[in-house]
Amino acid sequence: xxxxNTVLKYIKNRLSLPSSFIELNDDQIRDCIITKTIPEFSQYxxxxxxxxxxxxxxxYRHEFRKNWxxxxxxxxxxxxxxxxxxxxxxxxxxxxxxxYEPMTFSSMPWWSLDVFKSRFLAPFTRFNYTFKFQxxxxxxxxxxxxxxxxxxxxxxQPHDLSRIPNSLKGKFMDLCLAETKIVIGSxxxxxxxxxxITPFGxxxxxxxxxxxxxxxxxxxxxEKMEEDSMxxxxxxxx
Numbered sequence: 001x002x003x004x005n006t007v008l009k010y011i012k013n014r015l016s017l018p019s020s021f022i023e024l025n026d027d028q029i030r031d032c033i034i035t036k037t038i039p040e041f042s043q044y045x046x047x048x049x050x051x052x053x054x055x056x057x058x059x060y061r062h063e064f065r066k067n068w069x070x071x072x073x074x075x076x077x078x079x080x081x082x083x084x085x086x087x088x089x090x091x092x093x094x095x096x097x098x099x100y101e102p103m104t105f106s107s108m109p110w111w112s113l114d115v116f117k118s119r120f121l122a123p124f125t126r127f128n129y130t131f132k133f134q135x136x137x138x139x140x141x142x143x144x145x146x147x148x149x150x151x152x153x154x155x156x157q158p159h160d161l162s163r164i165p166n167s168l169k170g171k172f173m174d175l176c177l178a179e180t181k182i183v184i185g186s187x188x189x190x191x192x193x194x195x196x197i198t199p200f201g202x203x204x205x206x207x208x209x210x211x212x213x214x215x216x217x218x219x220x221x222x223e224k225m226e227e228d229s230m231x232x233x234x235x236x237x238x
Contacts, residue, residue: 178218185211
């Protein structure tokens with residue numbers, strides 16, 4: 001599991017001057033990543049979480065819009081959208097959906113037929129709900145719903161980094177490095193012409209080089225993430 005110690009060590013090992021000094025301390029680097037990098041990364045690779053809407057609780061009901069409900073993230077992270085909604089089993093019961101899986105091979109055809117009939121009838125029942133996300137944390141339900149329901153939604157990655165997928169750790173740490181390089185490079189460019197004067201002569205801080213490296217790395221990563229987020233397209237040539 002990714003953690004802040006790993007990320008900070010990765011950044012500092014690639015940014016330090018020979019004296020092991022960089023212009024930002026750990027807290028400042030962490031704030032920079034939380035403010036800029038995590039929201040940017042989450043736009044392409046959001047976290048997913050579940051929550052419940054209590055329709056008869058006034059905290060969840062919109063002040064004046066009917067069939068609009070608030071839902072809340074326990075960590076108060078930004079919400080990007082809704083993946084799925086799960087209402088009660090009224091629709092399944094009304095349309096005759098089988099309650100249990102088939103126990104034998106011989107019962108499989110009849111079970112499959114009952115499932116097909118239930119799915120065929122579902123769009124024509126009053127329990128065929130339509131859910132629509134309304135920014136920042138509202139859901140509109142049509143038609144009206146009287147029972148509590150659950151939501152699977154997309155949100156910003158948690159700030160403790162615990163939900164960054166293992167397969168994306170490298171991209172995330174590189175994006176953190178890119179953003180930190182941009183900030184560090186901008187700071188170093190503020191020292192005269194990007195140099196500091198010491199009793200032993202001038203030391204070139206290479207702020208412009210570091211900033212450009214960060215911008216190039218960030219641009220390359222964004223392009224890769226945009227490619228990853230594009231839906232797969234299958235072309236059938238017959």
